[in-house]
Amino acid sequence: MNSPTALNPTVKAALPPDAAILLEDVSVRYRVPSERINTFKEYMIRWIQRKIAKNDFWALHHVSLEVRKGEVFGLVGRNGAGKSTLLKVIAKVLRPTGGRVRVVGHVVPLLELGAGFHPELTGRENIYLNGAMLGYTRAQMDEKFTRIVDFSELGEFIEAPVRTYSSGMYARLGFAIAVDDQPDILIVDEILGVGDESFQRKCAARIDEYRVQGATILLVSHNANLVQQMCQRAAWLDHGELRAIGKPDEVLDHYHRSQA
Amino acid sequence: MANLNRSQTVYDSSERGFFALDELREVIRYRNLILQLTRRDIVARYKRSVLGIAWTMLNPLGMMLVLTVAFSQILRFDIPGYPAFVLSGLIAWNFFSQTTTAAMVNLVWGGALLRRIYIPRSAFALAAMGTGVVNVLLSLVPLLVIMLVVGRPIHLSLIFLPVPLLLLLMFSLGFGLIISTWAIYFPDVAEMYQIVLSAWMYLCPIIYTEEMLPAQLRYWLPLLNPMYGLIRLFRLPLYDGRFPTWPELWPSLLLSTAVLLIGWLVFCSKSDEFAYRT
Numbered sequence: 094m095n096s097p098t099a100l101n102p103t104v105k106a107a108l109p110p111d112a113a114i115l116l117e118d119v120s121v122r123y124r125v126p127s128e129r130i131n132t133f134k135e136y137m138i139r140w141i142q143r144k145i146a147k148n149d150f151w152a153l154h155h156v157s158l159e160v161r162k163g164e165v166f167g168l169v170g171r172n173g174a175g176k177s178t179l180l181k182v183i184a185k186v187l188r189p190t191g192g193r194v195r196v197v198g199h200v201v202p203l204l205e206l207g208a209g210f211h212p213e214l215t216g217r218e219n220i221y222l223n224g225a226m227l228g229y230t231r232a233q234m235d236e237k238f239t240r241i242v243d244f245s246e247l248g249e250f251i252e253a254p255v256r257t258y259s260s261g262m263y264a265r266l267g268f269a270i271a272v273d274d275q276p277d278i279l280i281v282d283e284i285l286g287v288g289d290e291s292f293q294r295k296c297a298a299r300i301d302e303y304r305v306q307g308a309t310i311l312l313v314s315h316n317a318n319l320v321q322q323m324c325q326r327a328a329w330l331d332h333g334e335l336r337a338i339g340k341p342d343e344v345l346d347h348y349h350r351s352q353a
Numbered sequence: 354m355a356n357l358n359r360s361q362t363v364y365d366s367s368e369r370g371f372f373a374l375d376e377l378r379e380v381i382r383y384r385n386l387i388l389q390l391t392r393r394d395i396v397a398r399y400k401r402s403v404l405g406i407a408w409t410m411l412n413p414l415g416m417m418l419v420l421t422v423a424f425s426q427i428l429r430f431d432i433p434g435y436p437a438f439v440l441s442g443l444i445a446w447n448f449f450s451q452t453t454t455a456a457m458v459n460l461v462w463g464g465a466l467l468r469r470i471y472i473p474r475s476a477f478a479l480a481a482m483g484t485g486v487v488n489v490l491l492s493l494v495p496l497l498v499i500m501l502v503v504g505r506p507i508h509l510s511l512i513f514l515p516v517p518l519l520l521l522l523m524f525s526l527g528f529g530l531i532i533s534t535w536a537i538y539f540p541d542v543a544e545m546y547q548i549v550l551s552a553w554m555y556l557c558p559i560i561y562t563e564e565m566l567p568a569q570l571r572y573w574l575p576l577l578n579p580m581y582g583l584i585r586l587f588r589l590p591l592y593d594g595r596f597p598t599w600p601e602l603w604p605s606l607l608l609s610t611a612v613l614l615i616g617w618l619v620f621c622s623k624s625d626e627f628a629y630r631t
Contacts, residue, residue, distance in 0.1 A: 108363070123629060133539040181628070185364055185471040188625045194366040205469040213397045225389035226472055228382065254400070 198277025206267030391483030527616030
């Protein structure tokens, strides 16, 4: 199940100097019980009867991939192809079942914006709470606070409980917290339905600004045009396996032919 | 994550030290998160109530009142300063029952967060302990008032209270981590635990004194119930107004340390799986 590198840490391949994200033979296995066993009692009965059947589900299967520093890299694939799992493995949320993931630099995942907001707390309180979840200290958050409020365009609503926010305001606040820092690696999910059109433009401008400053961008998208326009390279993921990697138009070509 | 020379930071999934120490290192790095989660627990609970933070003091007072009426008026227990006796035991018990429940519930129901972003898995349990300590400190106010009212003088031994509180915290954290791990796999553990708690409470010297127990129970109960000694220890500097003797202290010290270590090891050895399970 484990790759040789995971089993034998002495065989450490050196990290290529221009790599930002390096996946070596990465696999993620979910064990899905074939029947849902919810209670402890039920589990014990089954366990005694030796009747716990589990199906393995490989969300990622031997994926090797390198994203270079300063590159805009696109990731395409259908729903359930393993794109989210791949992002979670990079963002440290899931530890891979096998293989090795290495990430160089400060990662800002623009996913799950506003995850962990508490509805009863004010915008201000949630900025500090969310910042802490992203690993910032109190002093760092004091320094970032004004910029975040300005970018979110929430004005005096920042003192109101988040439960009174519209979904657009909610997303704007989440986005403002996430992009305040210059990242080394930015993970962007295309589903950035953040607020109205003008705010979306502002978000795109901010992402582009980071790209110009040399951030590595990993873009997940269904939108072929967007991938073709923005990315230098792309990869196609299907059923947890890497099916193609290379120039965006070639990868998209493969992808579209398989869909037809 | 956000240190100064962060362009050098490399996350390597295959680089693992000893899992229990890894988690400890992450907790120290994310200490601000634990503070913020504690703050969230306390602030959010009282945001929409009129009496606000006063409920933390009124809650054990109400329960004490009920127990006092039931046991000293109806069942005629003859314990001097009974309200103070009950309340001091109850504060310790509430700390244990509330923090362990919160550690478990926050992890099971807050588990969605663990699937979305990385935070140290033990942050929820640690924040529950923080909330518990704040609640104990607030409950001390009505306790000290009640002690004066029923004529139990406050002694210098009060300065010893941080020690039993720390032991209680260590035990609760260790135990909370064990049942949290269990509840991740079987959500009904959370329901079962409430029943266990209500039975467990009567096995602790909260409403009765040790002298009221039959001789056999008086021997076995402290051995089998770790909370027995911890509650007694918590009550000593308050209600009894004296420092503990060494034989009263060391069993709880040893036990709390052991439970914390076991709980931490169990939890950390499984914590990588949580994002897969919840």
